[in-house]
Amino acid sequence: MKDNFYNLKQKAHISPDIKRDDCQLVAIDTNVFIDMSHHMRDNKKVTGFYGKIREIRLKAEQGQIRFVITPSVLSELAVHGLSPIEVEFIKKYCVILEPKDKQAFAKEAVSLSREYIRSGAMKPSKTPWGDALIMAESTIAGLNILTNNYKDFVVYKDEHGGSKRYKHDKYDDIVPRTNYKDDYIPENLTHMNENELVSYLKLKKRFRALDIGRVNYGMNYGYKNKNGYTVIPMPFTTTDYIGKRSEKEGLWRTNQFVTNFNSSKLDLVPYEMGQE
Amino acid sequence: MEEKDLIEQSIEKRKAEIQDFKQQQELLFESMTEDEKIEYLVNTYTNNSKLIKKYGFSTISEDEVK
Known part of the structure; x- marks a missing residue:
């Protein structure tokens, strides 16, 4: 894994002095990609939503974040051709997720997408296949998604297998994630037999890509922690309880590149209405 | 403007x-049927590979991410 990481850094032109833990891979959806790639053409101070876009992109420029373009996102972007600005952005700050085994990856992506759509709780209307595919591809790779359209994505499976959307007043419950044990192990864990536990962990794994950092925010869309900071939720780490347990069972795919990632590293400032 | x-x-x-x-x-x-969807995606991935090669983009596989 270490070799892979350094190869990746070389390929992605990340400075070799950047420590592994400082580099986070995060998938982005198409709209975030477009905003991110087109909104940094000058050095003028930008505030509000685009200020956030700029902040996150600056983290990429500093080598702290590397954006992952999933196959579906790339195909959406390429359908009318990539602009020179977008090509440059990809070359500098992104890596493309290229399935090793295309057939197997496609099969799993379709299966997961169907599951996301069937969950039926992402929003009142039906979840589009395109969005479901982006989630599925990210999930297979063990990545979080950065989106500005969380309403299409956020689904949370509770311990009973039911799904619900997070309410605004629940955000503090999910970000920042500092205690995965409380988040992801149900109270009745001790009553689960091995098969139930395996099913539970599989379910959680499948919905991991739904931990989403939002870059769209504002009075009605606040995605903030208790200190009022907009944050990108932390992915699972190799050191949390579930990670250890599931690794042992060979079920869990931990993301080595984001181990020990701390959302405070992003150091994002609170958004105030009227900054636009 | x-x-x-x-x-x-x-x-x-x-x-x-x-x-x-x-x-x-x-x-x-x-x-589409399930098989057709899979075939569609495989074709998409193949087209992506051509694009990646054309522009020389950096890539990472699902195994490398984990």
Whole structure:
């Protein structure tokens, strides 16, 4: 894994002095990609939503974040051709997720997408296949998604297998994630037999890509922690309880590149209405 | 028109283009069987590989991410 990481850094032109833990891979959806790639053409101070876009992109420029373009996102972007600005952005700050085994990856992506759509709780209307595919591809790779359209994505499976959307007043419950044990192990864990536990962990794994950092925010869309900071939720780490347990069972795919990632590293400032 | 407005205009146009494609793709997917969806995605991945090669993009596989 270490070799892979350094190869990746070389390929992605990340400075070799950047420590592994400082580099986070995060998938982005198409709209975030477009905003991110087109909104940094000058050095003028930008505030509000685009200020956030700029902040996150600056983290990429500093080598702290590397954006992952999933196959579906790339195909959406390429359908009318990539602009020179977008090509440059990809070359500098992104890596493309290229399935090793295309057939197997496609099969799993379709299966997961169907599951996301069937969950039926992402929003009142039906979840589009395109969005479901982006989630599925990210999930297979063990990545979080950065989106500005969380309403299409956020689904949370509770311990009973039911799904619900997070309410605004629940955000503090999910970000920042500092205690995965409380988040992801149900109270009745001790009553689960091995098969139930395996099913539970599989379910959680499948919905991991739904931990989403939002870059769209504002009075009605606040995605903030208790200190009022907009944050990108932390992915699972190799050191949390579930990670250890599931690794042992060979079920869990931990993301080595984001181990020990701390959302405070992003150091994002609170958004105030009227900054636009 | 200010540069900022021009940029936003071009961004909205780009997003609209992609949204059109997504809607067409949605209809297509709705009419497909599971096997056809898989085949469609495999073709998509193959086309992506050509694009990656053309532009020399950096890549990472699902195994490398984990």
